[in-house]
Amino acid sequence: MSHKIWQLMLCLMVLAFAVTAFAYTTDQASKGKELYVKYCAVCHGANGEGGTVPEQFGKLAGTKVPPVAGPGFLPGMKDVGQVYDFAKKNMPGNKPGSLKSNEYLAIISFALEANGIKPDGKPLTPASAKKIKLSGGEK
Numbered sequence: 001m002s003h004k005i006w007q008l009m010l011c012l013m014v015l016a017f018a019v020t021a022f023a024y025t026t027d028q029a030s031k032g033k034e035l036y037v038k039y040c041a042v043c044h045g046a047n048g049e050g051g052t053v054p055e056q057f058g059k060l061a062g063t064k065v066p067p068v069a070g071p072g073f074l075p076g077m078k079d080v081g082q083v084y085d086f087a088k089k090n091m092p093g094n095k096p097g098s099l100k101s102n103e104y105l106a107i108i109s110f111a112l113e114a115n116g117i118k119p120d121g122k123p124l125t126p127a128s129a130k131k132i133k134l135s136g137g138e139k
Contacts, residue, residue, distance in 0.1 A: 032110030047114075
């Protein structure tokens, strides 16, 4: 079996598991998309495919940025709570921790949606985020 097919199958298995967990609301994902475009796409790519930090970010320029959507997304992350904690402390790269908690949760909701995880109508919270397990972006 090719490496790409294996990655896709792993991603789909993770998504199938996560769908049964607490998720997010469509309003969160919609707001998250706006915020993602404003704060995240410049580094993480328009479609969440990852990329490289641009020159305007000074000392971070040239740093490789992981994908937030698709195969290999969010490498090293075990659950969505870990994603939230990391984002809140480190993102956006030029002004870490500058967004409100609900804005980070909205952006993460958009990333969940981009990975095929369906909303369940309950708002994503820091506590519920810990219950959504991820593969850690393992290949």
